[in-house]
Amino acid sequence: MQIYKKVSDVRNYVILNKKEGKTIGFVPTMGCLHEGHLSLISMAKEQSDIIIVSIFVNPLQFGPGEDYGKYPRELENDIEKLKKIGVNALFHPDVNEMYGDNMTGTTYIEVPVISQKLCGAYRPGHFRGVATIVAKLLNCVPADKAYFGAKDWQQQLIIKKMVHDLNINMKIVACPIIRERDGLAMSSRNEYLAPEDRKTAARLYESLKAAANAYDKNITDVNEIKSIIENIIQKEPRKSDLKIQYLEICDPETLEAVDQLTRGVLIAMAVFIGEVRLIDNWIIGQNL
Ligand code: AMP
Numbered sequence: 001m002q003i004y005k006k007v008s009d010v011r012n013y014v015i016l017n018k019k020e021g022k023t024i025g026f027v028p029t030m031g032c033l034h035e036g037h038l039s040l041i042s043m044a045k046e047q048s049d050i051i052i053v054s055i056f057v058n059p060l061q062f063g064p065g066e067d068y069g070k071y072p073r074e075l076e077n078d079i080e081k082l083k084k085i086g087v088n089a090l091f092h093p094d095v096n097e098m099y100g101d102n103m104t105g106t107t108y109i110e111v112p113v114i115s116q117k118l119c120g121a122y123r124p125g126h127f128r129g130v131a132t133i134v135a136k137l138l139n140c141v142p143a144d145k146a147y148f149g150a151k152d153w154q155q156q157l158i159i160k161k162m163v164h165d166l167n168i169n170m171k172i173v174a175c176p177i178i179r180e181r182d183g184l185a186m187s188s189r190n191e192y193l194a195p196e197d198r199k200t201a202a203r204l205y206e207s208l209k210a211a212a213n214a215y216d217k218n219i220t221d222v223n224e225i226k227s228i229i230e231n232i233i234q235k236e237p238r239k240s241d242l243k244i245q246y247l248e249i250c251d252p253e254t255l256e257a258v259d260q261l262t263r264g265v266l267i268a269m270a271v272f273i274g275e276v277r278l279i280d281n282w283i284i285g286q287n288l
Contacts, residue, residue, distance in 0.1 A: 001082060002089040007098075007140045010052065010091040014142055022049040026143035026170075028134060031055035032072040032188035033081050036178040040147040041085055043175050052141050053082055054091040060103060061129030072191050091141060098136060108132040111158045111165070117255040118154050118268050119279065122245055130155055131162050138163070138170055145171045151178075151185050153268060153281045154255065177281075179205065185280050192276045200242065201273055204280040205288075207232040211267055212288050220261040222249045233271060245270040245277065252283055 004010040014024055025048030027040045037053075044051050055078060062068035075092070082090055099106055108128050114120075115127035138146060148156040156174045163172055178186050183205025184198075193201055207229040214228050226247055233242055250257050252266040263285040270279045282288050 024143035026146045034186045036186035058133040208282045243272040
């Protein structure tokens with residue numbers, strides 16, 4: 001596996017491969033790779049000749065007081081996983097390579113309206129940081145397709161809109177959420193969970209399952225579904241450690257609230273378990 005730290009090197013690698021008629025799949029990540037990331041890579045492998053993964057913990061998308069400093073970094077492990085699954089190249093730039101010495105003064109990309117909803121309402125500047133780094137990465141790695149997870153539903157939506165609006169010549173592919181055995185959506189941040197919190201974290205999935213069961217019984221009133229979800233997440237005995245930051249039932253494209261559950265509608269939530277913030281979602285009608 002090639003490892004590139006410089007923009008010019010990874011770009012040349014793409015150009016050379018394209019000249020040879022190869023198709024390129026690109027999977028941007030922040031590392032600490034798990035099965036969720038690997039599923040994106042597997043999907044990319046099915047669809048492209050050459051697979052490039054990036055690992056870059058992007059400071060621009062972390063707010064003050066968020067976990068940029070302690071975000072898990074496991075480069076050696078990650079490299080082993082990438083080699084094992086057959087990735088062709090890793091792009092692993094440092095912060096200076098991506099932003100020079102003036103990150104806060106960088107040109108940025110703001111995707112309007114949908115960036116302000118759900119997570120955006122609680123993490124000001126987060127999606128500006130995400131859109132900016134993804135646009136930069138797609139410029140550095142001008143692949144044919146780039147792969148993102150539906151775990152971060154709002155993120156893939158924002159990226160699709162950005163790519164469309166800026167005429168970036170790349171197809172964005174969204175891949176299904178990969179879960180642990182108990183249903184917890186895989187996330188690098190799950191590493192922060194203490195063992196007893198790890199058990200509690202499965203309540204997010206449990207609550208979405210309960211919503212799915214209620215929907216199967218023709219309960220479609222949004223308030224009723226929300227209370228089913230809230231009751232499961234906040235049930236005793238760990239109620240005090242669990243805080244729902246948001247629970248929204250909305251149109252999956254506009255993220256505008258709806259008042260009836262119908263096929264295709266998005267249920268999205270962010271929940272704090274102690275200090276750890278977890279997100280999850282379900283599109284009604286899809287496998288959960
Ligand atoms: P991250 O390293 O957290 O920035 O994630 C990199 C990519 O992997 C993003 O497109 C995420 O949506 C995706 N991803 C993270 N966790 C999962 C998961 N459990 N299932 C599917 N995709 C995921």
